[in-house]
Amino acid sequence: MMGRKQADLARSVGISPSYLNLIEHNRRRIGGKLIQDIARELGVEPSALTEGAEAALLNALREAAVGHAGAGEELSRLEEFVGRFPGWARLLADTRQRATALEHSVEVLSDRMTHDPFLSASLHEVISTVTAIRSTATILAETRDIDPEWRERFHRNMAEESARLAESAEALVRYLDEASSTEFTGSTPQEELDGWLRDAQFFVPDLEGDTPAEPAEIVRGTEALRSSAAQALAEAYLTDYRRDAARMPLEAFLDAAVAQRFDPAALAMRFGVDLAAVFRRIAALPAERIGAEIALVACDGSGTLTFRKPVEGFPLPRYSAACPLWPLYQALARPMSPVRQWVELGGRNPRRFLAFAVCQPSQPTGFDGPQVLEATMLVLPSELADDTQPAQVFEIGTSCRICSRSDCAARREPSIMAQVF
Amino acid sequence: MSKRVLLVEDEPNIIEAIRFILSRDGWAVDTHVDGASAVDKVLAGPPDVLVLDVMLPGKSGFDILKELRAEPATVDLPVLMLTAKGQGRDRELAERYGVTCFMTKPFANAEVLDTVNALKAGALGQV
Numbered sequence: 001m002m003g004r005k006q007a008d009l010a011r012s013v014g015i016s017p018s019y020l021n022l023i024e025h026n027r028r029r030i031g032g033k034l035i036q037d038i039a040r041e042l043g044v045e046p047s048a049l050t051e052g053a054e055a056a057l058l059n060a061l062r063e064a065a066v067g068h069a070g071a072g073e074e075l076s077r078l079e080e081f082v083g084r085f086p087g088w089a090r091l092l093a094d095t096r097q098r099a100t101a102l103e104h105s106v107e108v109l110s111d112r113m114t115h116d117p118f119l120s121a122s123l124h125e126v127i128s129t130v131t132a133i134r135s136t137a138t139i140l141a142e143t144r145d146i147d148p149e150w151r152e153r154f155h156r157n158m159a160e161e162s163a164r165l166a167e168s169a170e171a172l173v174r175y176l177d178e179a180s181s182t183e184f185t186g187s188t189p190q191e192e193l194d195g196w197l198r199d200a201q202f203f204v205p206d207l208e209g210d211t212p213a214e215p216a217e218i219v220r221g222t223e224a225l226r227s228s229a230a231q232a233l234a235e236a237y238l239t240d241y242r243r244d245a246a247r248m249p250l251e252a253f254l255d256a257a258v259a260q261r262f263d264p265a266a267l268a269m270r271f272g273v274d275l276a277a278v279f280r281r282i283a284a285l286p287a288e289r290i291g292a293e294i295a296l297v298a299c300d301g302s303g304t305l306t307f308r309k310p311v312e313g314f315p316l317p318r319y320s321a322a323c324p325l326w327p328l329y330q331a332l333a334r335p336m337s338p339v340r341q342w343v344e345l346g347g348r349n350p351r352r353f354l355a356f357a358v359c360q361p362s363q364p365t366g367f368d369g370p371q372v373l374e375a376t377m378l379v380l381p382s383e384l385a386d387d388t389q390p391a392q393v394f395e396i397g398t399s400c401r402i403c404s405r406s407d408c409a410a411r412r413e414p415s416i417m418a419q420v421f
Numbered sequence: 422m423s424k425r426v427l428l429v430e431d432e433p434n435i436i437e438a439i440r441f442i443l444s445r446d447g448w449a450v451d452t453h454v455d456g457a458s459a460v461d462k463v464l465a466g467p468p469d470v471l472v473l474d475v476m477l478p479g480k481s482g483f484d485i486l487k488e489l490r491a492e493p494a495t496v497d498l499p500v501l502m503l504t505a506k507g508q509g510r511d512r513e514l515a516e517r518y519g520v521t522c523f524m525t526k527p528f529a530n531a532e533v534l535d536t537v538n539a540l541k542a543g544a545l546g547q548v
Contacts, residue, residue: 124476127505128432131527135438138530143445150441157434 005288006201013037018199057082059315060093063402100318108188122172129165133158189229191318193237194308196224202296202309203286207242208250215239237307240280247273248281254289257282261386262294264356264378265338275338275358279378283309295353295379297328301372313351314379317399324410325396328377331357335373342390343379346397346404354385424541427468428452429459429485430503431477439472442530443537456480460488467495470540472533475504475511483514490519499540503528 283296397403457479
């Protein structure tokens with residue numbers, strides 16, 4: 001939906017911009033009438049709007065068929081099924097997604113029960129204080145001839161320990177409250193942040209311009225960020241964003257980025273910043289100003305994705321690990337060596353992207369402290385790239401399970417797609 | 422005849438309470454808060470009874486117990502272990518390392534006193 005403000009479109013068909021955003025990212029079902037309305041507003045065929053949604057639906061169902069004998073045998077008829085019973089197919093995909101989310105939260109919770117250091121430490125604290133209080137109180141109650149000086153001392157100890165008990169009990173209650181209000185909805189703090197950023201389209205107007213807002217204030221005023229863990233993640237993200245925006249002011253950066261054909265190295269030199277900062281700033285540029293969406297992913301030293309901004313045609317795995325062939329991981333293996341590769345994702349209509357990746361080490365706790373690695377990958381759609389005739393295109397995927405490349409050297413687990421193609 | 426008990430525990434108010442209870446019963450109470458140096462402290466002058474907390478700074482009560490049982494001077498020393506964790510795994514571990522008696526927090530004062538006296542009299546055997 002380039003070239004047209006999402007808010008205008010939403011208004012003209014009578015829905016809210018955020019609802020339209022959810023529809024666009026296939027997070028809400030879209031009804032027949034609404035499709036017709038939107039297609040009419042945009043002047044396109046309704047089928048053009050549903051193609052992306054259908055591909056996502058097919059993928060979701062293929063994933064659901066993993067390890068299921070009956071469904072596995074009928075995978076070849078999946079498209080027929082989706083075509084004939086779109087509603088049932090949607091229900092199946094939604095149910096499956098819900099089940100996966102619930103499994104995930106059960107994992108999170110059982111992990112917490114067994115290994116949660118906070119829970120174990122605060123319970124220990126409570127027991128210790130209760131022990132001191134009980135013992136001291138018994139002495140005061142049962143020792144008739146107690147020396148006044150000792151009595152004073154024990155009273156003081158009791159007051160001290162009860163204050164400590166109140167504090168640790170409060171912390172426990174707060175912690176459990178938070179756990180039940182957010183974690184049970186099946187989302188991790190990372191997903192909470194992802195969802196909020198997706199709805200905001202990864203652009204934060206309050207942090208642009210000469211008088212940017214305080215990250216902590218923005219977080220406080222954002223209802224979608226409920227758990228304190230998600231709030232902490234958001235504050236760290238917004239702090240980076242604010243620094244990037246100050247060093248690379250929106251209008252100047254936008255002009256330079258377009259003029260330089262989004263060349264990160266040229267932009268890094270021009271603004272005197274590192275490559276990862278340029279990646280982040282490019283990915284935050286509003287899509288309607290540059291004519292296409294740009295994806296960004298980041299991972300830590302373990303390869304775990306810590307930031308994800310997907311785009312159409314470059315889906316990112318939600319829970320499972322990503323494709324080991326991503327330039328992101330090549331960069332991770334060679335800190336400070338930039339990687340630039342044309343990549344092509346699998347599927348029937350593979351799209352090409354130009355990926356830039358770099359891994360930057362840091363020493364947050366000083367020279368002798370542990371080195372912390374962060375790799376970042378910027379993914380440009382081919383229409384934004386300067387050389388459209390790449391000498392070599394690397395074939396990558398999203399995640400092994402739903403990847404159809406049968407002869408992949410880096411495969412981690414068998415694919416369910418291999419049976420189909 | 423003097424009765425000597427060594428209390429290895431890091432919570433000051435628990436130390437104060439136990440010290441008071443045992444002193445009134447005629448015990449000479451010595452205390453130590455650091456786990457790492459607790460074994461040396463015991464070996465320097467073994468008490469009649471050792472009261473040992475599990476969660477200590479520097480070294481856990483389990484490790485201290487294990488090391489004491491490997492020393493000829495303390496292989497039979499009566500040890501009362503205190504833990505804030507429930508019965509299950511902690512008790513099992515303590516028994517495997519040769520604890521004489523095991524008590525969970527929060528304890529009753531009378532219970533501690535009775536147990537320490539019983540340990541001194543040799544009334545409680547190896548569990």
